[in-house]
Amino acid sequence: MNIDDSILTSCLFFTSNRFARSMTKMAEDAFAKADLSPTYSYVLVVVHQYPGITQKELCDKLSIAPSTSTRFIDKLEEKNLVERKSEWKETHIFLTEEGKAxxxxxxxxxxxxxGQYxxxxxxxxxxxLTKLLHESSEMLKKGKL
Structure with a gap:
């Protein structure tokens, strides 16, 4: 059976996932010394940039589901890197001193x-590529039903 590789090279879904796997491996290697996955690191970056961010805002910024952000925040809280502070009906997230360090x-x-990529x-x-991926992600986000 002759398999045509064009289905692999012309498919955005396959190609983007292949690219994401390569970038994920590269990022995991880069962040290995931090004992924290790259995704958790991005949560810390967003919390640093927006002290007191709410969980909903964090979800919007990182394009993640509330259940995913809860899992991330719980783990970062266990590591004493972030803390939650409740104000009225909202919970705000802040870096701890360890998180800031x-x-x-x-x-x-x-x-x-x-530097590596x-x-x-x-x-x-x-x-x-970063610009095109960002713009495309925004277009797909807006185009969802």
Whole structure:
């Protein structure tokens, strides 16, 4: 049986997932020293940038489900990296002192990751690809029913 590879190279779903798996592996390697997955690191970055962010706002910014954010926040709270503070009916999320210290360390891992994929893809290609992926993600988000 002759399998035509065009289904693999022309399919956005397959190609984007293949790319995501490669980037995930690269990111996991870059963040291994932090003893924290890249996804959890991005939660810390968002909480740092928006102290007191609500869970709903965090979900919107990271495009994740509330149940996923609860799991992330619970784990980060167990590690004493974030804390929840209730105000009226809303719960706000803040970095702890340990979270703030780790945030500073995370910058070097982000730089390492950036440097690694730029060395492979090139700076211009990396920037164009990031822009196109972001714009496409926004278009798909708005186009959902």
């Amino acid at each position: 780790l945030y500073k360390e995370l910058n070097q891992y982000f730089e390492q990751l950036y 730029v060395s492979i893809l090139g700076k211009e290609h990396s920037e164009q």
